[in-house]
Amino acid sequence: MRYAETGFDLEVDLTRGNIERVATDPRLTRLHLGGLGINARILWDRVPPEVEPFSPENLLIFGAGLLVGTPAVGCNRTIVSTFSPQTRLMAYSIMGGFWAPELKYAGYDRVILRGRAAELVYLWIHNDRVEIRDAAHLQGKGAVETAELIRQELREPKAQVAAIGLAGENRVYFASIEQGRSSASRGGIGAVMGDKRLKAIAVRGTRDVHIARPDIFLELVSEVLQYIEVRRNHPIPGVMPILAGLGSPQEMVVHDEKWHTENFSWGNSRHRRKDFWTEEIEKKWTATLESMRTRLISCHNCPMKCAATISVPGQPTYMMKCFSKLTYTMAAMSDLEFGLRIAQLATEHGVDAFSAPQVMAFALELYEAGILTDQDFPGMPADNEGRFYWLLDRIVRREGIGDVLANGTHWAAREIGRGAEEYAHNNIKKHEQLPLKLGMLNPIYFLMYSTGEKINITQIEGNFPQAPFATREEREAFARDWIHVPDERFKQWFVDWELRGERSIPHYPPVDATCEIVNWQEQMHYIDDSIGMCAGLSSFPLKPPYHIHNLPTLISAGAGFDLDEAGLTQIARRNRTLVRAVNIRRGLRREDEKPPADHWRKRFPELETRLLDEYYRYKGWNADGIPTEESLRELSLDDVADDFLQRGILTAGGEARGEATSAQPPAPGE
Amino acid sequence: MSQKTRTIKTIRIDVDKCNGCRACELICSAFHAVPRYSSNNPERARIRVLYDPLRDIYVPVYAGAYAAAECAGRDRYTIDGKEYAECAFCRASCSSRDIFKEPDSGLPLKCDMCEADPPLAEPMCVQWCLAEALTYEERQEEGAAEPALGEIEIGLEALAARHGWQKLVDTVARLAQKDGTPMDAAKP
Ligand code: SF4
Numbered sequence: 001m002r003y004a005e006t007g008f009d010l011e012v013d014l015t016r017g018n019i020e021r022v023a024t025d026p027r028l029t030r031l032h033l034g035g036l037g038i039n040a041r042i043l044w045d046r047v048p049p050e051v052e053p054f055s056p057e058n059l060l061i062f063g064a065g066l067l068v069g070t071p072a073v074g075c076n077r078t079i080v081s082t083f084s085p086q087t088r089l090m091a092y093s094i095m096g097g098f099w100a101p102e103l104k105y106a107g108y109d110r111v112i113l114r115g116r117a118a119e120l121v122y123l124w125i126h127n128d129r130v131e132i133r134d135a136a137h138l139q140g141k142g143a144v145e146t147a148e149l150i151r152q153e154l155r156e157p158k159a160q161v162a163a164i165g166l167a168g169e170n171r172v173y174f175a176s177i178e179q180g181r182s183s184a185s186r187g188g189i190g191a192v193m194g195d196k197r198l199k200a201i202a203v204r205g206t207r208d209v210h211i212a213r214p215d216i217f218l219e220l221v222s223e224v225l226q227y228i229e230v231r232r233n234h235p236i237p238g239v240m241p242i243l244a245g246l247g248s249p250q251e252m253v254v255h256d257e258k259w260h261t262e263n264f265s266w267g268n269s270r271h272r273r274k275d276f277w278t279e280e281i282e283k284k285w286t287a288t289l290e291s292m293r294t295r296l297i298s299c300h301n302c303p304m305k306c307a308a309t310i311s312v313p314g315q316p317t318y319m320m321k322c323f324s325k326l327t328y329t330m331a332a333m334s335d336l337e338f339g340l341r342i343a344q345l346a347t348e349h350g351v352d353a354f355s356a357p358q359v360m361a362f363a364l365e366l367y368e369a370g371i372l373t374d375q376d377f378p379g380m381p382a383d384n385e386g387r388f389y390w391l392l393d394r395i396v397r398r399e400g401i402g403d404v405l406a407n408g409t410h411w412a413a414r415e416i417g418r419g420a421e422e423y424a425h426n427n428i429k430k431h432e433q434l435p436l437k438l439g440m441l442n443p444i445y446f447l448m449y450s451t452g453e454k455i456n457i458t459q460i461e462g463n464f465p466q467a468p469f470a471t472r473e474e475r476e477a478f479a480r481d482w483i484h485v486p487d488e489r490f491k492q493w494f495v496d497w498e499l500r501g502e503r504s505i506p507h508y509p510p511v512d513a514t515c516e517i518v519n520w521q522e523q524m525h526y527i528d529d530s531i532g533m534c535a536g537l538s539s540f541p542l543k544p545p546y547h548i549h550n551l552p553t554l555i556s557a558g559a560g561f562d563l564d565e566a567g568l569t570q571i572a573r574r575n576r577t578l579v580r581a582v583n584i585r586r587g588l589r590r591e592d593e594k595p596p597a598d599h600w601r602k603r604f605p606e607l608e609t610r611l612l613d614e615y616y617r618y619k620g621w622n623a624d625g626i627p628t629e630e631s632l633r634e635l636s637l638d639d640v641a642d643d644f645l646q647r648g649i650l651t652a653g654g655e656a657r658g659e660a661t662s663a664q665p666p667a668p669g670e
Numbered sequence: 671m672s673q674k675t676r677t678i679k680t681i682r683i684d685v686d687k688c689n690g691c692r693a694c695e696l697i698c699s700a701f702h703a704v705p706r707y708s709s710n711n712p713e714r715a716r717i718r719v720l721y722d723p724l725r726d727i728y729v730p731v732y733a734g735a736y737a738a739a740e741c742a743g744r745d746r747y748t749i750d751g752k753e754y755a756e757c758a759f760c761r762a763s764c765s766s767r768d769i770f771k772e773p774d775s776g777l778p779l780k781c782d783m784c785e786a787d788p789p790l791a792e793p794m795c796v797q798w799c800l801a802e803a804l805t806y807e808e809r810q811e812e813g814a815a816e817p818a819l820g821e822i823e824i825g826l827e828a829l830a831a832r833h834g835w836q837k838l839v840d841t842v843a844r845l846a847q848k849d850g851t852p853m854d855a856a857k858p
Pocket residue numbers: 074075076096097246247248297298299300302303304305306307534535536537
């Protein structure tokens with residue numbers, strides 16, 4: 001018997017219309033757990049680096065995390081992996097909601113799609129019955145609308161549906177996959193789904209998911225539930241509301257948006273509005289949210305209510321979560337009502353709420369700068385909000401300038417030329433980032449931004465506070481019950497961290513500590529993404545209910561194999577390294593690993609070089625960011641090592657070819 | 671039947687507080703697994719959340735008695751301008767719909783208030799509903815005592831209602847023979 005996992009994958013060849021239920025190898029679970037880890041393994045094994053994102057040979061994998069479907073609170077993630085048309089690297093966007101648990105109950109751990117259907121289709125999974133069905137009548141329909149229509153035509157109100165909208169059908173590079181209250185948005189995976197001519201996957205399951213050691217498992221999960229309740233009444237003092245509680249975060253609950261509106265940048269990630277948040281605006285925005293927010297809603301088996309049902313007068317109801325609440329508002333220099341209105345259309349079209357608003361603001365900047373002209377925008381309204389509606393429509397239909405913009409700011413700028421590249425200024429690895437521009441380089445964030453392959457900072461940051469607290473007393477108080485740290489040194493680094501002076505950014509935390517802090521935060525995300533845990537209860541907030549000390553027990557009690565902290569840390573490293581390897585084989589190198597040039601005003605090139613050098617070394621990667629043969633073999637990734645040697649990515653004996661961008665020795669004691 | 675003081679166990683359901691997380695379903699199914707918590711499947715839960723987020727419908731419904739035949743008519747409620755699905759508030763496991771049936775056997779499910787020895791402080795679904803959409807109350811009342819039916823009895827009654835007692839008894843006897851196990855040998 002298999003525990004926690006079902007032991008079966010669904011392999012679907014859309015070209016041939018072939019569907020197979022395939023038993024999986026339990027050894028893979030011990031090596032990679034599931035979710036992201038196994039997705040990466042499959043992409044490494046089966047998609048050679050020369051495969052184009054838009055090609056039948058590219059795979060699109062919907063993976064449920066290892067513990068999804070068990071009572072582990074908040075464990076409900078679907079990890080969607082493929083190769084991104086935008087970054088051309090591995091994309092692994094993750095969605096909450098209800099889809100992955102339903103897939104487990106249907107008897108599968110993941111759905112692996114290959115090929116390309118001749119006409120638009122959707123997949124219907126109902127336990128053992130799996131069909132590819134015609135979706136001609138759904139062409140052009142919104143993602144939310146599609147889900148409703150499919151549930152109706154199947155007469156299955158309980159089916160969970162993941163669908164694309166017009167943006168995905170038209171292969172917009174930042175198209176999302178929408179699933180009711182959740183979406184997998186980053187990396188343009190909706191475009192790959194559209195390229196496969198797959199409109200949706202509907203799933204319904206009525207099977208069991210088994211637990212190996214039920215008593216231990218339940219005891220631990222009950223403690224988690226109690227802790228969540230305690231934290232509800234005890235927010236962390238001294239941080240902004242959004243960081244004080246648990247959740248992913250609870251943007252739909254919070255009214256106080258001073259922090260976001262005054263610290264994040266408006267427009268095309270340009271303007272900081274330091275005195276924006278007035279009492280009058282707070283009143284107006286509170287009234288807007290209160291009047292349009294019908295209900296706060298949760299994902300499967302989680303009490304946190306990070307999302308809400310939103311009913312904007314005159315428009316269909318939809319569901320919203322996270323920071324999509326403000327991205328349109330801020331890009332268009334408008335107000336919350338506009339943001340909630342356009343987000344309804346954007347959700348139906350299925351676009352990423354980070355990239356889409358920035359692409360539109362970028363287009364308008366190019367227009368103001370005279371790089372694009374009236375000829376590029378025939379019939380565009382004069383007001384900013386009208387322009388955003390107009391642009392969104394052109395982009396999702398790929399009409400006129402929309403066809404260029406639909407490739408994201410990086411590729412659009414190259415195509416437009418005439419200096420447009422300067423305006424695509426907020427990208428990492430060709431992908432739009434959070435609209436955030438700050439003063440002083442933060443060494444921790446420098447490394448996370450540079451080396452992250454999840455493309456979104458919120459998906460790698462988390463358990464270590466973003467900034468020091470003002471006084472030592474506050475920091476000591478915070479550290480007192482900070483049981484989550486891997487060891488006591490982390491507490492010391494935090495307690496000693498000052499806002500100003502010698503022990504402040506950029507030179508504190510010191511380089512070696514910075515490496516460990518970044519590694520810890522990233523590691524927690526990689527664990528979550530393999531077991532399907534929501535970051536909002538684990539790797540993202542401060543002092544979460546799940547951490548490195550209780551997750552090994554949870555996993556072993558659930559899945560039935562022994563695992564301790566060292567073992568889990570090793571698996572997280574293996575998965576992290578494998579994702580890197582997949583991308584290295586597709587050409588990722590050190591030169592790609594940098595934050596936007598204007599992310600911080602004050603930069604420290606020598607320190608940055610040292611940080612990267614040291615971090616790569618810490619990770620077991622060479623100076624070009626390539627995992628070394630030794631570290632690959634130590635992680636039982638021998639096949640990866642052999643492949644790298646064969647391709648000349650590594651040469652026997654250690655050093656990589658034509659790299660070593662920095663050969664300076666680390667400077668003594670910074 | 672004798673007059674007796676009975677404990678009335680009530681779960682209050684506040685649909686306005688429900689966030690649709692379905693934790694109640696999941697933990698109910700786990701609690702009733704054998705061994706306890708060894709498997710999870712909301713389809714086996716004795717509570718189901720009728721759920722239609724775009725119309726803001728959230729109704730946690732508890733499995734009540736088995737209904738051998740469906741009602742002569744159906745009901746459809748509108749509350750606060752929201753029209754609820756047919757039979758939305760009905761607790762019966764009934765042939766007209768697919769909820770409250772064991773997915774394998776089709777046998778009816780019924781909420782037993784998490785009967786356990788020692789008894790729980792509160793039913794599991796209530797404990798797991800941090801939204802406080804479900805709250806538990808107990809009170810004493812004078813009334814006629816009725817023997818409580820065990821799970822197997824409820825299942826058998828349902829089967830008997832469908833096929834008749836004689837057929838049921840014959841089938842059990844035949845299956846036991848086919849197994850090669852004389853019925854008495856099943857005793858320890
Ligand atoms: S914390 Fe929020 S986003 Fe995460 S599972 Fe719970 S409700 Fe969903």
